[in-house]
Amino acid sequence: MVQHVLVAPDKFKGSLTAAEVARRVSAGLGVPTVELPVADGGDGTVDAAVACGFDRVTIEVTGPTGERIPASYAWQPAAGTAVVELAEASGLRRLPGDHEPLTATSYGTGELVADAVRRGAKRVVLGLGGSACTDGGAGMAQALGARLLDAEGNELPRGGAALKALDHIDMSGFVDISGVEFVVASDVDNPLLGSHGAAAVYGPQKGATPEDVRTLESALSRLAAVATQTHGLLGAVEHDDRPRPMGVAGAPGAGAAGGVGFAALAFLHADLRPGIDYLLGLLGFDALAVDARLVITGEGSLDEQSLRGKAPIGVAQAAARAGVPVVAVCGRRTLADAELKAAGIEAAYALTDLEPDPERCMAEAGPLLERLAARIATDRLGGNR
Template identity: 85%
Template sequence: MTAAEVASVVAAGLGVPAVELPVADGGDGTVDAAVACGFTRITKEVTGPTGEPVTASYAWRESAATAVVELAEASGLRRLPGGPRPLTATSRGTGELIADAVRRGATRVVLGLGGSASTDGGAGLAQALGARLLDDSGQDLPPGGAALRDLARIDLSGFIDVAGVEFVVASDVDNPLLGPHGAAAVYGPQKGATPEDVAVLESALSRLAAVATQTHGLMGAVEHDDRPRPMGVAGAPGAGAAGGVGFAALAFLHAEIRPGIEYLLDLLGFGELVKDARLVITGEGSLDEQSLRGKAPVGVAQAAAKAGVPVVAVCGRRTLTDDELRAAGIEAAYALTDLEPDPARCMAEAAPLLDRLTRRLAADHL
């Protein structure tokens, strides 16, 4: 179920007035959450991670000249019908969505990173915005991370005018671009990369960082920031997000990286809505240790705590103890597997099980 579907079922089953506010943390569902909160969906045909066209969308709010672009929409793993392509997948489609938003008049672009299919350092994104990545003979590089090993020069003379546009990366990933905690080593295997592929991608991303730093003064792009950043932009926390798209956002768009759920809650007006609430209900498919690392439920709990409003959670399953939940600010969690131990049936009958779970929650807390 999507966040909007879960919110609808829960609101209907509570028996009291409820405000529905589907949220996301920058990954899958971020555009849907923004649309559910009043943004307009803009749909475009763009380049998918394999180079084939895909239909993708971003969220647009005319009154604020703000676009919410979700990388997974155009460049996500779900856009790989033939399976992973760790060496050749491109982030170009995400750049095409950003370019469309800028041409539409955006003065703020929020880029949600998560679920990426590529490990190209954001090269495809930069190319879509007008950058030329050239080899020794002056030829444009083909798509994908592996091709970056042949990078000799970056030409930004045709780069889209982004003066006056604020770029915010909504991501909870703090990995640098390179090294044992970098984009290739940590996330490459999740995208089908073998150990040999990881070595190729690490070398390629190192080449991208070296050429970009040497030819475009990216060390200087960090000098206005008081935080120490070893290795310049490549070493910045979050540069390794989404296969290195974080690096491209920092290097070429001078983006600011913000915690995903925290920023999106602000953007969607959670702070004002929670003031009049007696209870906040949040949720996630699997409420587990990963949830404690800045995922949506904990971010919601932290934001609600500032207003003194208690928080409970619904989920498909939970592995966290009661003490771990309370330490994260969640008073109780209600899992579909409490009602139906078979995960397959939980997924097949998610809505009716959630309705039953909601009524139990309401009896306990309302």
């Protein structure tokens, strides 16, 4: 059997999708390859699933500031599996203008989930990352039929700040999710509240001022308190016997995507898994690595953030279990050789090695990647092309 090179990169953000990176690397190698675009649950997760054989389902949903937009999720009919990417409906890239930290909503993500459930999904994988909202997943819950009410019985407007007035939650109209498994794929382990929580850590990235952060922290705290008191959520996700002294709000990952992780745990009873590890399993990485002679992974920037559960490190760990060497391609890198080797990556090839101008690297990423791949073939494949 002719051994192949497994090309499993993430996207080069702002330049190439993961599928485009894989295609360019394959073209430059000149050897048999298998292309497996990957993602870690954030931007590009749906695209990666579609590139690996899932169908794309596109519907109209509510964007983060209320406008109607087209958004997609990935669908595998045979298995009844849907891959929903929060960034598709509720991401920063969906903002029509300025950030709206107090009023941005995850409602559109709930509409994607609801459509997948109505389609007959047996498993919904929810990729969290790149969100524009800090609403604790309240919008997602509203789209699924939850009514968030104030003391007078009026429905709250969408957005995180409005949750300060939350008095009770009516779940009588919630969509029937019996028989549906929900999995949150995320590399974020922040809790919902506190100095490491959704508002404090991620709010400023979404345009929140210090005063906005205090408002959102108070609002999310109210959501957690009401949900816990009225729905017994302290025990709702403790079926796996992991200690969670602060209940769902304190669970690792509850703060993901502005607190959408909290709503997924609390209202969907989701299991939270490391994003890249779970998605590699879903996309069949292990089987494709069996006969590989080399794995090539990568992303736009190999830096300190990469070491915190990003796609290339997950790919390297999975390849190590299969006994296959790994190299990476990237736009730029700030990690030293020793750091890369400790993470399981033998070498990294950066576009900036060929072109020092970052703007040209972005504009000419495709051709430069092909040149890098040719260099990898010479260095790593023994000239056996």
